[in-house]
Amino acid sequence: MEETIPDKNLFMICAALEESALSTLPAGYHLRTCRRDELALWKAIHFDDPVTAEEYHPYMTEYFTRVYAPQADLFFQTCLFVCRPAFG
Template identity: 55%
Template sequence: MENEIPDKNLFMMCKKINTSALSKLTDEYHIRACRRKELGIWKGMPFDDRETAKEYEYFMTKYFEDVYKDKESLFFDKCLYVCDKNDTPIGTCFAWKAYDKITTIHWFKVVKSLEGLGIGRALLSFVMNDIKEMDYPVYLHTQPSSFRAIKLYSDFGFEILTDPIIGYRQNDFAECMPILKKYMLQKDYEKLRFAKAPKTFLEAAMSSKINEF
């Protein structure tokens, strides 16, 4: 179903976490930092099959070099894996100070075969709960094919930004809303909230042509 959805930009902002959305992992899973030898795993994690991961390997390598390479040690401190009882990574997510100015959520993903088990909610809870109040609002970039994640983000207090341009990218808000309405449950779609981006955020996004989130 997701393969039918066009790749469009959506941006979201959370001014204050909704603590009622938080959850914890069951005992069979744990969270730890990504190890240097596991960088290849991280590069493939966003994709649901090896063929697609290989196709986008250059993109992921370039993104790492553009955004994280100069702060490589910090990346390996920040980048988190949720792992199964065998310590095998099954999901990833972390908070990152994009442009050294704004707090953003990066690369939130749970392997497709384990979606719907509450692992993603618990992982995002861990990441969001660790962000200091002074570092809010928190921002993220997503796409309409991630409509299940958008529902989760909404639960946590994220609002969809309506500004037509975010940094050097078009915000496809108007095109994405009919897609979300089609694929999301009506009750979840009706809970979506919207906001205009703060000036400080827009200025940060314009400070570099490299998309850091």
């Protein structure tokens, strides 16, 4: 019988910035904030495939509403996306 990993939330934090962990983005990549019209994208990026993302969409909606919505302006000012260069 195959063992499975329990479905638990994992949050990673550090008490102090570890500068040796920092690096620069590859050429052409850039950071930008998440726009309000991209909330569905934010809800989906935590999952490995679109089917799982859709399955967990109600959970992510509830999670956003409970955790981030009370300070939605701050969320959208500080949630960052790493964007790759456009090709072709």
